[in-house]
Amino acid sequence: MALSIVHRATGVALYFGTLLLAWWLIAAAAGPAAYSNVQAFTGSWIGRLVLFGYTWALMHHLLSGVRHFIWDLGYGFKTADREWLTWAALIGGVTLTVLLWIVAYTIGGGR
Amino acid sequence: MSADHTNSRTPKANSMRTPLGKVRKFGPAGSGTSDFWRQRITGVAMTLLILPVVVVIMMLLGRNQAGAAQILGSPLIALTMILFIIASALHMKIGMQVVLEDYVQNEKLKLVSIMANNFFSLAVALAAIFAIFKLSSGV
């Protein structure tokens, strides 16, 4: 399977996603008005969609990155292993994303 | 020392690189270059840091600015976030450079985009770190 392109695509998405992280932190440092601007965005449906996508990109890239580490160490090159690792990253990434959002809505209140 | 000793193993007689320069970066990290190695270090660092960072994000959700500022300003959390930001900035700079080297054909455009990548990565990281410093020094 050619999943390496997904690793690359999520890496590039995360690259630009750091703008969001920086915006958030700067707003927190700047004061209530700036912070409610951020919250207006993250509270909108498009903002939620972007955040959900960001969460998935991060989780997928993380697991896919661990897969790279396993290869770097010289393991997991057999076809069956490669397939397994790839599916683990794919399914694990989606699972972690959904789990995190359930936790977020439970303790964050989903406001 | 003059660097113009040439022998059969020297690829180009007119190379301006010193003998040390030619063999550096093939060192103890294995066969990789130093950028490759740093990509791994920062990746491992983020793998270790992702759990605390996610916990911090979960703590922040649904709070107002005052609440968020208080959490982000506490020393241990500030330090965690700064470490993650540093690792992330280095990692994304190296990663994007590889992508640019792969896809940008035009040499000049390649140099310009790699330079822009350096500026962007540094600027985003400094902005985020500055915000955390400000939050940490008692708003």
Ligand code: HEM
């Ligand atoms: C582990 C990954 C993440 C998960 C699971 C997640 C989940 C969520 C959820 C469910 C909400 C809505 C809940 C609420 O407003 O109380 C939310 C809000 C928000 N998220 Fe995230 N998010 C994640 C990462 C991020 C990142 C990396 C950023 C910054 C770049 C971010 C910024 C925000 C902001 C600013 C809000 C609004 C906060 C608020 O309304 O109090 N999130 N997130």
Ligand code: HEM
């Ligand atoms: C969370 C832990 C992370 C891990 C374990 C990780 C791991 C990796 C690894 C191992 C590579 C090299 C892949 C290869 O050699 O082909 C890579 C590439 C990359 N990463 Fe990450 N990464 C992480 C987070 C991030 C973040 C947060 C960003 C962006 C802000 C990012 C952006 C990139 C980019 C742009 C590449 C280059 C993609 C390519 O060359 O195909 N990564 N990552």
